[in-house]
Amino acid sequence: MSKEKIILTGDRPTGKLHVGHYVGSLKRRVELQNSGNFDKIFIMIADAQALTDNADNPEKVRQNIIEVALDYLSCGLDPAKSNLFIQSQIPELCELSFYYMNLVTVSRLQRNPTVKSEIQMRNFETSIPVGFFTYPISQAADITAFKATTVPVGEDQLPMLEQTKEIVRKFNSVYGETLIEPDILLPDNKACLRLPGTDGKAKMSKSLGNCIYLSDTEKDVKTKIMSMYTDPNHIRVEDPGQIEGNCVFTYLDAFSKPEHFAEYLPEYGNLQELKDHYTRGGLGDVKVKKFLNNVMQEELAPIRARRAEYEKDIPEIYNILKKGTEVARQKAAETLSEVKSAMKINYFDDAELIKAQAEKYGNN
Ligand code: TRP
Numbered sequence: 001m002s003k004e005k006i007i008l009t010g011d012r013p014t015g016k017l018h019v020g021h022y023v024g025s026l027k028r029r030v031e032l033q034n035s036g037n038f039d040k041i042f043i044m045i046a047d048a049q050a051l052t053d054n055a056d057n058p059e060k061v062r063q064n065i066i067e068v069a070l071d072y073l074s075c076g077l078d079p080a081k082s083n084l085f086i087q088s089q090i091p092e093l094c095e096l097s098f099y100y101m102n103l104v105t106v107s108r109l110q111r112n113p114t115v116k117s118e119i120q121m122r123n124f125e126t127s128i129p130v131g132f133f134t135y136p137i138s139q140a141a142d143i144t145a146f147k148a149t150t151v152p153v154g155e156d157q158l159p160m161l162e163q164t165k166e167i168v169r170k171f172n173s174v175y176g177e178t179l180i181e182p183d184i185l186l187p188d189n190k191a192c193l194r195l196p197g198t199d200g201k202a203k204m205s206k207s208l209g210n211c212i213y214l215s216d217t218e219k220d221v222k223t224k225i226m227s228m229y230t231d232p233n234h235i236r237v238e239d240p241g242q243i244e245g246n247c248v249f250t251y252l253d254a255f256s257k258p259e260h261f262a263e264y265l266p267e268y269g270n271l272q273e274l275k276d277h278y279t280r281g282g283l284g285d286v287k288v289k290k291f292l293n294n295v296m297q298e299e300l301a302p303i304r305a306r307r308a309e310y311e312k313d314i315p316e317i318y319n320i321l322k323k324g325t326e327v328a329r330q331k332a333a334e335t336l337s338e339v340k341s342a343m344k345i346n347y348f349d350d351a352e353l354i355k356a357q358a359e360k361y362g363n364n
Pocket of ligand 1: 008009010011012046049139142143151153157
């Protein structure tokens with residue numbers, strides 16, 4: 001049986017998307033979209049999931065839906081090829097979650113490493129909202145509702161995918177083959193797995209103010225790059241410098257291509273030569289930062305230009321989301337109907353059940 005190749009992925013709308021999202025996932029999505037290898041592509045703005053830890057701040061989520069949509073479109077996601085949609089507008093996802101909840105234990109949820117670290121980060125230890133605690137189940141509903149075969153996400157989502165697979169296996173073994181086990185698709189460039197913040201901290205986060213946003217102006221990007229964290233012991237140009245933990249080089253690992261050297265830094269053949277020179281000493285941070293700025297501006301300029309176009313007609317963006325949501329809802333409804341018949345909770349469509357019950361009571 002040849003099965004359709006379907007992508008489902010998404011982001012929580014809690015802020016604008018940054019270059020970490022871009023190299024970690026968005027860029028790949030656009031490539032996958034344009035590869036023509038997929039039958040259907042669903043890209044979800046996960047507002048309901050965002051509410052699981054922002055219940056007291058729905059306005060933040062509401063405001064950021066358009067930001068994320070603009071970021072998607074400006075990166076090159078094309079509504080003619082990819083369905084962009086809003087999670088909360090698909091009630092079928094809640095229904096699926098409700099049935100999947102019976103297939104997962106509390107202790108299994110407690111072992112989910114991403115949930116564990118998020119609970120710590122948010123100081124939820126003593127008062128975890130139930131909705132937050134169970135979001136891996138709702139994420140399994142997101143993925144399975146669309147019969148996704150491929151889920152391109154960052155590394156932090158690996159535990160969610162594992163949990164989804166377990167739910168799929170459990171469901172299929174209890175109720176019969178119905179759901180599809182998805183494969184995770186991680187970035188293949190190691191630097192892209194988790195791009196550090198511009199201050200060298202392991203994670204980019206809005207509250208740390210260490211992000212380069214896709215919607216930043218050319219000037220903002222330059223300022224942020226020129227003040228990036230490098231090697232604190234590399235004080236004079238002649239000092240030997242360290243590459244490891246040096247953000248500028250991590251970003252170059254993620255963004256630079258051999259062609260960039262010929263264009264902007266012809267004294268070096270490739271990134272390794274640049275790194276070698278830095279390690280030996282005699283190469284200043286400013287020169288490397290200027291190069292990084294050229295490389296990143298080249299990548300970000302077309303994104304910024306597309307964003308400016310899309311920003312001219314915001315109602316049209318909501319329209320795109322509405323249409324995408326309609327298509328997505330249809331697919332989710334189909335799956336839910338299959339799930340309910342597999343579970344035999346489709347009573348009114350079950351002529352055999354009605355007949356058997358009637359016979360039991362001696363009807364004829
Ligand atoms: N958890 C993802 C994030 O934090 C968002 C998300 C929700 C998602 N449902 C999903 C990603 C399904 C992939 C598949 O960004």
